[in-house]
Amino acid sequence: MLEVRDLVAGYGGVPVLRGVSLDVTAGEVVAVLGANGVGKTTLNRCLSGLIRPGAGSIRFEGVELVGQDAADIVAAGLIHVPEGRRIFPNMSVLENLELGSYRRARPRRAANLARVFSIFPRLAERKRQFAGTLSGGEQQMLAIGRGLMAEPRLLIMDEPSLGLSPLLVEEMFTLIARIAAEGLAVMLVEQNVVQSLDLAGRAYVLENGAVAMSGPAEALRRDPTLMTTYLGL
Amino acid sequence: MLPLDIFLSAMANGLMMGAVYALVALGLTLVYGVLHIINFAHGATLTAAMYAVYVAHAMLGVDPYLALPGLAAIFFALGYLVQRWVIGPASHGDDSNILLVTLGLSIIMENALLAGFRSDTRSIDVPYGFSVVEVGNLFLSTPKLVAFAGSFVVAALLWLLLARTDTGRAIRAVAKEKTGAALVGVRVEHIYAVTFGLGAACLAVAACLLMPTFLVNPRIGNAFVLVAFTIVVLGGMGSIPGALIGGLFVGVVESLSGLYLGESLGQIGIFLIFILVLLARPTGLFGARA
Ligand SMILES: Nc1ncnc2c1ncn2[C@@H]1O[C@H](COP(=O)(O)OP(=O)(O)OP(=O)(O)O)[C@@H](O)[C@H]1O
Ligand SMILES: [Mg+2]
Numbered sequence: 399m400l401e402v403r404d405l406v407a408g409y410g411g412v413p414v415l416r417g418v419s420l421d422v423t424a425g426e427v428v429a430v431l432g433a434n435g436v437g438k439t440t441l442n443r444c445l446s447g448l449i450r451p452g453a454g455s456i457r458f459e460g461v462e463l464v465g466q467d468a469a470d471i472v473a474a475g476l477i478h479v480p481e482g483r484r485i486f487p488n489m490s491v492l493e494n495l496e497l498g499s500y501r502r503a504r505p506r507r508a509a510n511l512a513r514v515f516s517i518f519p520r521l522a523e524r525k526r527q528f529a530g531t532l533s534g535g536e537q538q539m540l541a542i543g544r545g546l547m548a549e550p551r552l553l554i555m556d557e558p559s560l561g562l563s564p565l566l567v568e569e570m571f572t573l574i575a576r577i578a579a580e581g582l583a584v585m586l587v588e589q590n591v592v593q594s595l596d597l598a599g600r601a602y603v604l605e606n607g608a609v610a611m612s613g614p615a616e617a618l619r620r621d622p623t624l625m626t627t628y629l630g631l
Numbered sequence: 632m633l634p635l636d637i638f639l640s641a642m643a644n645g646l647m648m649g650a651v652y653a654l655v656a657l658g659l660t661l662v663y664g665v666l667h668i669i670n671f672a673h674g675a676t677l678t679a680a681m682y683a684v685y686v687a688h689a690m691l692g693v694d695p696y697l698a699l700p701g702l703a704a705i706f707f708a709l710g711y712l713v714q715r716w717v718i719g720p721a722s723h724g725d726d727s728n729i730l731l732v733t734l735g736l737s738i739i740m741e742n743a744l745l746a747g748f749r750s751d752t753r754s755i756d757v758p759y760g761f762s763v764v765e766v767g768n769l770f771l772s773t774p775k776l777v778a779f780a781g782s783f784v785v786a787a788l789l790w791l792l793l794a795r796t797d798t799g800r801a802i803r804a805v806a807k808e809k810t811g812a813a814l815v816g817v818r819v820e821h822i823y824a825v826t827f828g829l830g831a832a833c834l835a836v837a838a839c840l841l842m843p844t845f846l847v848n849p850r851i852g853n854a855f856v857l858v859a860f861t862i863v864v865l866g867g868m869g870s871i872p873g874a875l876i877g878g879l880f881v882g883v884v885e886s887l888s889g890l891y892l893g894e895s896l897g898q899i900g901i902f903l904i905f906i907l908v909l910l911a912r913p914t915g916l917f918g919a920r921a
Pocket of ligand 2: 438439440481556557
């Protein structure tokens with residue numbers, strides 16, 4: 399479904415990714431792990447067309463994404479729930495969700511809205527509230543809900559548990575598991591290594607701008623070198 | 632006339648003028664709210680629109696009101712193109728560059744108009760230019776009433792667009808969260824251009840509503856935009872209701888201070904109130920708290 403090959407990217411000549419290759423196949427949950435600043439968010443930005451990689455290729459369902467703009471990538475069904483949520487603070491919860499289907503799945507907006515509200519009843523209770531006044535956890539739910547409104551074929555989530563209390567982190571992982579159980583392919587970027595590996599089928603660990611380890615989540619969880627690599631020691 | 636009638640008639644005139652001010656301010660505040668820049672070419676664009684009405688009438692014999700839909704569409708398209716292919720690319724994503732580009736545009740436009748029409752003041756003659764409607768003891772100018780109603784209709788349409796359509800939602804989304812908007816598939820450059828086009832279209836409408844009672848010269852737009860700018864700041868930068876209510880308010884203040892202080896001091900009232908409001912509420916009447 400997603401094939402990333404030798405991806406090189408950076409900011410103003412400073413390289414961050416120096417040749418990343420990874421795959422996500424239909425229906426699987428893939429975790430991408432790595433120390434702070436290793437370039438996980440940069441990778442996601444390349445995938446969703448927010449920045450242009452210096453070299454390499456990104457194929458999504460057989461189509462090259464490098465060079466396409468963000469709107470076309472959304473239209474293709476690669477949906478990115480970004481780090482920091484990026485919801486529209488000046489608009490209601492309902493309007494945020496409606497905009498989720500701006501480019502894709504527009505004819506099924508009402509049905510998808512009902513579905514998102516059934517997954518996140520909290521959002522239904524607060525649909526008239528301005529998104530900027532939601533709690534951090536609610537904002538994260540909104541960001542994911544907005545992503546689901548586009549009927550993603552692949553959902554990329556960048557640190558969905560960031561800033562949440564342990565209880566909410568638990569809840570968030572349960573929800574992601576539930577979404578994934580419906581057959582949606584998910585690429586999960588996380589700091590919560592243990593929980594991510596519990597959820598994912600496979601995982602990649604980035605270090606120094608490239609994939610340092612990869613394999614079944616089960617195996618990585620038991621690998622003693624994971625923590626040292628992950629912590630960048 | 633009783634003094635009360637004089638007062639009421641000044642009020643009515645102020646409201647009617649204020650509605651057109653509001654329209655000019657609406658375009659300014661919309662562009663500010665979304666692109667976060669003061670569009671320095673706003674005044675020159677209004678002037679250009681007024682000349683367009685003049686030319687349509689003087690050379691083609693088209694009535695300003697009939698020209699309105701067409702001119703609004705043309706100015707929307709021009710605004711769209713200029714933002715998409717001149718201002719946008721020239722700004723390199725830097726807000727202060729956009730500011731300078733619009734300043735440059737306004738200088739070019741003003742001088743082009745000056746070269747084309749010289750500095751003469753021109754006006755058009757329409758059969759209904761001096762017709763009045765009698766309301767109680769008041770005689771209200773028909774074209775000014777039309778301007779009043781027309782401004783409200785356009786403001787209402789604009790509000791509907793922003794509140795009820797996906798394009799409007801995208802405009803509001805881009806105003807506060809560009810990255811989030813891009814990630815739901817909004818083409819940010821397109822939305823910028825649409826916003827700019829809407830600002831220009833507001834000016835075309837204002838020009839059509841103004842010309843039956845107003846004159847045009849190459850600098851006329853600036854007088855309006857100075858007032859519109861005070862309205863935008865007064866109403867709260869980027870606020871649509873602020874622009875509307877601020878516009879009406881400023882129109883009335885100008886008219887009443889003209890009545891009591893004399894015609895030449897009419898605008899002093901505006902700036903006095905402007906200073907007083909900003910002392911009390913630095914973000915304007917409808918502005919978001921910082
Ligand atoms: N817009 C930017 N301009 C310049 N450098 C940037 C920019 N964004 C990120 N970087 C740099 O690129 C590197 C990778 O950042 P990135 O956000 O991809 O890391 P990350 O793996 O997502 O980290 P975290 O786990 O903290 O979210 C960092 O060194 C960061 O400082
Ligand atoms: Mg990150």
